[in-house]
Amino acid sequence: MAYVLQSYKKIRQFFIEIGELSYFAMRYFKEALKPPWEFKELLRQCYHMGNRSLVLVGVTGFIIGLVLTLQSRPTLQEFGAVSWMPNMVGISIVREIGPVITALICAGRIASGIGAELGSMRVTEQIDAMEVSGTNPFKYLVVTRITATMLMLPLLVIFGDMIALYGSALVENLKGDVSFQLYFNTVFDALEFGDLIPATIKSFFFGFTIGLVGCYKGYYSKKGTAGVGIAANTAVVTASLLLFVVDFIAVFVSDIFFEL
């Protein structure tokens, strides 16, 4: 009985959170469309986020490209299809692996960062101080951050894709004597708009999800320093989970529109 009650409470809490998150998202759109806009802060956030994740995304992308190619080589060789390597790696990276891995890394890096930053601002009354000094903290802190992640994530994904493809080309170059030019020519021939567009749109939504969850957790963080830790932590977990939900929906929708 106690178990049932507990799981009932958990499920209830889950739906309450989904509701609050949707409300938060709606508030974002409402405030984002209304002047005054905080362009300077937006630029600062964009720079900040791109800068913070660039190296991490690059390194991960490089390794993923490298490993993916190394591990698929024996199988493709068995079928005498090594020349298909650029097509296979290119498409899987651009369509799925690049966006998802980049988004997951950013969830760890950006969502937790935002959660902790806004959380500590809430706890130390900095958000209240902004409110009384006539600046709308939702606009200044939340709208700028969500917009920045939304704009920066597609760029980071493209950057990560490029590095991953470079890693893959490097393997092919060393093991299979394929020139970089030939490799990239094959990749770009294989890629279609039906691969690029959905992937980019998907990255936008990934960015939105990361910014939204990070801001939501931080903005409503509980009092006390423990609250900041919880905000940062739950931001990463919730954002990562939601990313897969968004990914599922995105694949489903692009399947309809682009008949993959």
Place this chain on the structure above:
Amino acid sequence: MEKQDYISEQIDSLDQREPVIEIRDLHKSFGDNHVLNGFSMTLYKGENLVVMGKSGSGKSVMIKCLVGLIQPDSGFLSVMGKEIKTLDRKTLDALRSDIGFLFQGSALYDSMTVRENLEFPMRRHKEKLGNIRDTTPLVLEALENVGLAHTVDLMPSELSGGMKRRVALARTLILKPKIILYDEPTSGLDPITSKEIIQLMGRVQKKYGTSSLIITHDVDCARVISERMVLLVEGKNYIEGSYTELSKSTDPKVEAFFKK
């Protein structure tokens, strides 16, 4: 007869000081936690009023209601003749620029320099300051008032607790507010620094002729600065009077505050 009426009216008006803050029957609960249960209080123009109460008695909640940071459940709140809950965003912001709020933990924006911290309240109140371009003189004047002009380009993390409090006070004063709300201005400071802050508050009061509402549980602070005191006990204004009156009281609840 008529003359008599006239004279008594004159005497009345002499006696009736102009109230700048009026709180009537304020109620606020968080779930089952009934924090304020009918608190009433008036702050008159040019006066230093100290509100004392135990930790967790709702002092911070009370002044946050005054500036609209927390919505009370019921009760009448008016600041300079304007009822808070009837105001729209714009009027509320204009009113807030006349109210200085010194937060309990200083609440300096820790991603900004001292200069940016002081400039922040001015960004939405340019007209009030006569549309000046260069804010540096104002920033320096405010910092000189608190004796910290040399810290203008430091980050808050480079300041000590007492310095932070003084910078926060400078930020509070930068829009030349008519009313200042101090939330425990001396909490967490050593006795000497506390004394400095208290002297600073006194100087500000003389220089700008502000009305101050001071929340504290520091008896020394109350003795030096208060003209009148209100004790907040169990969510109500328990007793009111001057420091000397209250410190002589034999009521155990009142005595508890003054015992060392």
